Amino acid sequence: MKRGVAYAGVAGAMWGMVLMVPQLLPEFSPVLLSCARFVLFGVISLVLAIPLRQTLRTLTLGDLWMLMRLSVIGNLIYFICLVAAIQRLGVAPASLIVGVLPLTITLYGRHDSGAIALSRLAGPLGLILAGMLCINLQTFAVEPGAMADKFVGVLYALGALLSWTWYAVHNSRYLKQSGHFDSHQWSVFCGVATGVFSLLLVAAIWLWQPAQLQVEAPAGRWNLFWLYSLGSALFGSWLAALLWNAASKRMPLTMSGQLIVFETLFALLYAFIWRQSGPSVLEAAAIVLVIGGVCWSMRQHEPQRAVSVA
Numbered sequence: 187m188k189r190g191v192a193y194a195g196v197a198g199a200m201w202g203m204v205l206m207v208p209q210l211l212p213e214f215s216p217v218l219l220s221c222a223r224f225v226l227f228g229v230i231s232l233v234l235a236i237p238l239r240q241t242l243r244t245l246t247l248g249d250l251w252m253l254m255r256l257s258v259i260g261n262l263i264y265f266i267c268l269v270a271a272i273q274r275l276g277v278a279p280a281s282l283i284v285g286v287l288p289l290t291i292t293l294y295g296r297h298d299s300g301a302i303a304l305s306r307l308a309g310p311l312g313l314i315l316a317g318m319l320c321i322n323l324q325t326f327a328v329e330p331g332a333m334a335d336k337f338v339g340v341l342y343a344l345g346a347l348l349s350w351t352w353y354a355v356h357n358s359r360y361l362k363q364s365g366h367f368d369s370h371q372w373s374v375f376c377g378v379a380t381g382v383f384s385l386l387l388v389a390a391i392w393l394w395q396p397a398q399l400q401v402e403a404p405a406g407r408w409n410l411f412w413l414y415s416l417g418s419a420l421f422g423s424w425l426a427a428l429l430w431n432a433a434s435k436r437m438p439l440t441m442s443g444q445l446i447v448f449e450t451l452f453a454l455l456y457a458f459i460w461r462q463s464g465p466s467v468l469e470a471a472a473i474v475l476v477i478g479g480v481c482w483s484m485r486q487h488e489p490q491r492a493v494s495v496a
Contacts, residue, residue, distance in 0.1 A: 190436030198448025204422035216269035228381010260353025274339030285450035317475030369431035
């Protein structure tokens, strides 16, 4: 269990760093940032898949169907929505909205082994909803910018929240049910599938919306774009997914779901360092309420875990 928590913490630190990329490269579209990251992730995974040729032959149609859905929903759709939200709201508000993941994963996976009664989540849910109110007050009443653009940003953040909730639950369930792949193998196969669908998306955009792939930026910015995309692919996709899959196999879904809070914590830390200022009053209140709600939910899980082990 402790090793699983450590794996989840390191994965969260890497994912939090990836959330800074859209803030650092605002001139590049969400689709372009996502496709570059995941095409490179696919290339890395393809190289890593070479020693796994024998294991590749054991993939069933069910495995391929699950890999396709995880790649499209949990990687492409999630990251496109998240990038769009960050570019409209900033890292802190977007990461706080997506920071509700621990609770949404617990709610969605409540029928899994180790799940806790929904009645015990009323308190944590109340705190998290209060935190969401604070961050939306900060976004709409305090931060400058067009109201319509902010509203669209919130919708994108909610889209990211829903897609990764689905991904986390179904990925964890499938890893435990299949049993014939380890964390590394599953991460590699998912990376190859994500790369394939990213290439298909790029091809479709090139045919029907080529302007979406054209960005007027100096060579130095393009160099940063490819550098950040490679770093996101290597550390934020392959290595973080490997660590997260390893964590998921070592603990119940309702426990591993809570540990996604590490991504929110690290994203907030990086965002405040980057803008060289601490949180506002409303941001601080949102952080305390959301993290408090998640921690309360984790403590609610502990007695249930003790009973299930007994």
